[in-house]
Amino acid sequence: MIAPLPWHRWRPGAPALLALPAFAVLGFSTWAFGGMAAGTGPFLVLIFAWAALHYSRRLLLALTGPALVAYVVPLILTGQPPPILGSAAVLLPVALGIAFLIEAQARYLREDRARIAQIERWRAALVAALAHDVRSPLTTVQMVLEELRDEPGDSAGDLIERALRQVARITHLTAGLLDLDRIDSQGRLNLDLRPWPAREAVSAAVAHLGRDDVVVDVDPALVLVMDRDRFEQIVVNLVGNGLRHGKPPVVVRVTENGGIATLAVRDHGPGVPEAAQARLFTRFGSENPGSIGLGLWIVAQLAQAHGGEAHYEPADRGARMVVTWPVRHIGCTPDPTG
Numbered sequence: 001m002i003a004p005l006p007w008h009r010w011r012p013g014a015p016a017l018l019a020l021p022a023f024a025v026l027g028f029s030t031w032a033f034g035g036m037a038a039g040t041g042p043f044l045v046l047i048f049a050w051a052a053l054h055y056s057r058r059l060l061l062a063l064t065g066p067a068l069v070a071y072v073v074p075l076i077l078t079g080q081p082p083p084i085l086g087s088a089a090v091l092l093p094v095a096l097g098i099a100f101l102i103e104a105q106a107r108y109l110r111e112d113r114a115r116i117a118q119i120e121r122w123r124a125a126l127v128a129a130l131a132h133d134v135r136s137p138l139t140t141v142q143m144v145l146e147e148l149r150d151e152p153g154d155s156a157g158d159l160i161e162r163a164l165r166q167v168a169r170i171t172h173l174t175a176g177l178l179d180l181d182r183i184d185s186q187g188r189l190n191l192d193l194r195p196w197p198a199r200e201a202v203s204a205a206v207a208h209l210g211r212d213d214v215v216v217d218v219d220p221a222l223v224l225v226m227d228r229d230r231f232e233q234i235v236v237n238l239v240g241n242g243l244r245h246g247k248p249p250v251v252v253r254v255t256e257n258g259g260i261a262t263l264a265v266r267d268h269g270p271g272v273p274e275a276a277q278a279r280l281f282t283r284f285g286s287e288n289p290g291s292i293g294l295g296l297w298i299v300a301q302l303a304q305a306h307g308g309e310a311h312y313e314p315a316d317r318g319a320r321m322v323v324t325w326p327v328r329h330i331g332c333t334p335d336p337t338g
Contacts, residue, residue, distance in 0.1 A: 016055050019063055022047050023070035030074035040071055041087075045095045052102035060099050068092060122189055122301075137166040140210065162210050189305045191227035193328060198222045198254040198261075205235035206252065213248035214239055222254060224261050225328040230302045234263065237295040238321045242267035246318055259327050261308075268318040280312050299323065 023044075030040045044067055051060055072088050144163040199218035206214045235252065242250040246267025253264045272280065281300040296310070299321070303310040308325025 016051060016059055016063075019047050019051055020066055023066045027070035027074050030071070031077055034078055040074075041091045041095075044071060044091065045098060048095045048099035049102055052099040053106050055103075056107075057100060057103055060096065060103060064092060064096060067095070137170050137208070141166045141170070165207055165210060191230060191305055193225050193227055195223050195225050196228050196231075198224050201226070201228050201231055202235055202252050202254060205232035206239060208232070208236055209239060209243070211239075211243065211248075213243075213250065215249050215251045217251055218254045222256060224254070224256065226306065226325075230305065234299050234302050234323060235265070237299050238263075238265035238323075241265075241295050241321065242269075242319070245269060246271075256327055260324055261327050263323040264313075264320055265322075266315050266318055266320040268315075271314055271317070271319045272312060277312050281310050296321070 026040050026043050026047075030036065048060065048063065048067070051063060068088060071091065072085060075085050141163050144160075144166070148160065148163070197220065199216065199220045199222065202216050202218050206216060239250050239252060242265055246269025249268065251266045253262075253266075255262050255264075281296045300310040303323045303325060306325040308323060310321065310323045313320040313322055
């Protein structure tokens, strides 16, 4: 079915122009009935109420001039006495006041709906993060335990240690479900920001992967304010992405310069084709077989929660995924228990 008017092509405020012919019809009706203004006032209020449901106060004020003309001019043309003309000084402020009240309530409802939509997006992101990230450590735990069952020898200690690392990672990931209750009314993720040694956090994240082809290049003295669990998730996703789609060694660097902290994860693979770069940090943006395209999108969401951003940079050989965020200063010390 084709709509009589191309609403989808109009600018957001364009339909408000429909108020002008409505005012013209009211003015003509008042003049045609010899200056009978008793029916004009309620219709003017209805037009202002309709505009208040959809548009801002600025537009409501802009409609005041045409409304005044539509009300007063027919009364002048029909020779109405001054008391009738003066009724405009009462009617229009009342209509505008009612419109302002409706506009305020409508604006509040729109903002509340936007907050709810943003909260739901965060909920979806957190659930997607768990669904995406829990699968890998579970597979590792299963393989390690099966190997331990079949070959109970001197290697048992190392296998158990690998399994425990993955169990610890699963514990961190499932604890992320509690983040659903840490989203405040503004739709933001409440981060547990504390100062942490950056090298310690990166090393802990790399340990979850159980790989020896990852190079950690971070100054041991560098301390940054971060949500450690979320930061480790960023590192795990970026390093895992480099190992899956690039070639080792994967190098992890964290630096701070000019009030900006930078996490850069570089692999030595073929890099990312230019046509695919724009989709890297989007949801389901990966076209690689076996990838559902959530890892880098999750990185971007967590970077934004820290007030930063994530982007791609081509390396001399390979790909470099970069996360930047502003350095914060909080007067507290890190929890030694981690």
